[in-house]
Amino acid sequence: xxxxxQSPQFLSIQEGENLTVYCNSxxxxxxxxxxxxxxGEGPVLLVTVVTGGEVKKLKRLTxxxxxxxKDSSLHITAAQTGDTGLYLCAEGQGGKLIFGQGTxxxxxx
Amino acid sequence: xxxxxQWPATLVQPVGSPLSLECxxxxxxxxxxxxxxxxxxxxxxxxxxxxxxxQISSEVPQxxxxxxxxxxxxxxxxxxxxxxxxxxxxCAWRKRSGxxxxxxxxxxxxxx
Numbered sequence: 001x002x003x004x005x006q007s008p009q010f011l012s013i014q015e016g017e018n019l020t021v022y023c024n025s026x027x028x029x030x031x032x033x034x035x036x037x038x039x040g041e042g043p044v045l046l047v048t049v050v051t052g053g054e055v056k057k058l059k060r061l062t063x064x065x066x067x068x069x070k071d072s073s074l075h076i077t078a079a080q081t082g083d084t085g086l087y088l089c090a091e092g093q094g095g096k097l098i099f100g101q102g103t104x105x106x107x108x109x
Numbered sequence: 110x111x112x113x114x115q116w117p118a119t120l121v122q123p124v125g126s127p128l129s130l131e132c133x134x135x136x137x138x139x140x141x142x143x144x145x146x147x148x149x150x151x152x153x154x155x156x157x158x159x160x161x162x163x164q165i166s167s168e169v170p171q172x173x174x175x176x177x178x179x180x181x182x183x184x185x186x187x188x189x190x191x192x193x194x195x196x197x198x199x200c201a202w203r204k205r206s207g208x209x210x211x212x213x214x215x216x217x218x219x220x221x
Contacts, residue, residue: 006152033209033210040197040215040217041215042199042201042212042213042214043153043199043212044212045209045210045211048209086151088152088153090210092208095141095158095160096143096155096158096168097143097155097201097203097210098155099145099152099153099155100152101151101152102151102152
């Protein structure tokens with residue numbers, strides 16, 4: 001079973017700062033998804049990356065898929081308090097969706 | 110449009126009591142269905158997934174069981190709850206041919 005490792009586990013920053021969180025695998029991803037979860041709610045899909053080297057932008061969020069498709073990053077520019085939440089990466093494995101442990105992001109005003 | 114609902118939203122149960130969490134999906138047919146558990150706001154652990162009625166795969170040995178009596182209904186059960194069963198339980202669905210998974214609102218279970 002492929003393992004997904006996310007780092008850092010916790011991140012606390014001031015509003016306006018930039019940040020990057022990472023998702024790494026022991027083997028090649030077929031595709032990778034990033035989710036954001038707020039407390040007490042289910043995760044919501046942000047993006048799916050499929051092609052090695054792919055970069056996708058969603059407003060202030062930039063998602064990158066490594067050339068070898070074994071790693072991915074999420075970069076947030078000028079973080080806002082509304083970005084606070086748990087960021088999860090996930091990969092489909094034979095009908096299942098396996099999640100990393102997540103990065104808990106706290107953006108302080 | 111498709112929707113997913115799970116209930117109850119919050120549950121406090123004594124150790125040794127039974128459990129039943131229910132999840133239904135509307136607006137689609139033959140979905141893949143999933144039960145995840147999340148402890149202390151961390152990553153999601155896949156408990157069960159189902160590709161069809163009465164077709165359920167268990168991912169981890171545990172005190173829980175799942176059933177799918179109808180195409181769009183997924184039930185998580187336990188005969189006797191343990192303290193370690195406490196957590197946030199999420200039901201989810203996905204189209205057979207799709208990559209995106211959609212989650213329910215979640216159920217908070219506290220075993221006391």
